[in-house]
Amino acid sequence: MREIRLKARAKINLTLDVTGKREDGYHLLETIMQTVALYDGIYMKKLEKPVIKLKTNLPWLPTDARNLAWKAANLMRETFGIKEGVFIEIDKRIPVAAGLAGGSTDCAAVLVGMNRLFGLGLSEAQLEEVAGRLGSDIPYCIRRGTVLCEGVGEVMTNVAHPCPDCYVVLAKLPVSVSTASVYKQLRWQEIEQHPDTKAMLKAMEEKDVAKMGKLLSNVLETVTIELHPRIAKIKARLMELGAEGALMSGSGPTVFALFTDRAKARKAAALVKREFALKDCLATRTYRVRRELRGEHNNDRNKIQHQYK
């Protein structure tokens, strides 16, 4: 194989709880992550020269070692002794620094791409292990779908009854939020309202999007909404426009809203985009992965893999 095209998809957090803090300062999480259809296009081609060349459609995005996609290619070359080089082109469509794991998902796609281009034969579990060395959301971006993530995100359990298909409006305020500073400002021991993760899993099992909407909850909202109160206004407006629920994703500032009706979702996205003068506001949908048992025949859900496309 000389070249490959992949879709690096964005994620939202349907619930996000902080349950403690590690000695190194990282916060312990309990979060249900969900992939959405919105993606960055990734094109990769082998190069004879031993170099990593990166190109993107956003002129201000770094294309050197500061880019997570570059880091992914570099780590794979070093770890597996790959002599050839690689050209990577990213068609960036996921808003940057938005709480949608845009950089992490590009990174994950490049790990998958390197594995296939150079015929390394790594399993999904092995790729997740490599991914964990590059960032906390990256193992999830390899696995995708509806996943309960604990630890700092690396302890993953596939959800037995994944999120029912529905429409998702993503609305990003034109402000940048530093994930590190949000966690730093969070007084996690004083959190009063924790998400009900079990109830959310049950609502998904019942395919009840209305119930899911009511259970959306993210403890990081307390910090980011204080900094940017317009996040709360966008949430309220999306609810007025017929959303089943609305929440900030990750550390923000993107708000997502769940809809059961496609036309309503598209109309809400168009209105919110205009009313709040947003550059990034669009309607997408949840993305479902088809998992299949590969190798051992046992009931361990985490051994059930999917074909990353």
Ligand SMILES: C[C@](O)(CO)[C@H](O)COP(=O)(O)OP(=O)(O)OC[C@H]1O[C@@H](n2ccc(N)nc2=O)[C@H](O)[C@@H]1O
């Ligand atoms: C908010 C989430 O996106 C939820 O999915 C993730 O927890 C954040 O993942 P991320 O953007 O990949 O974050 P990283 O780049 O790993 O971390 C940025 C900084 O946030 C803080 N951080 C991050 C993750 C975590 N569980 N606890 C933390 O305290 C650390 O100071 C870290 O240096």
Ligand SMILES: Nc1ncnc2c1ncn2[C@@H]1O[C@H](COP(=O)(O)OP(=O)(O)OP(=O)(O)O)[C@@H](O)[C@H]1O
């Ligand atoms: N491939 C990439 N795409 C986007 N940003 C990247 C990439 N590589 C590195 N970055 C840097 O990472 C920073 C965070 O961008 P990213 O889009 O990953 O944030 P995010 O959506 O908030 O992620 P998360 O949800 O994991 O916190 C940006 O400021 C950007 O300079």
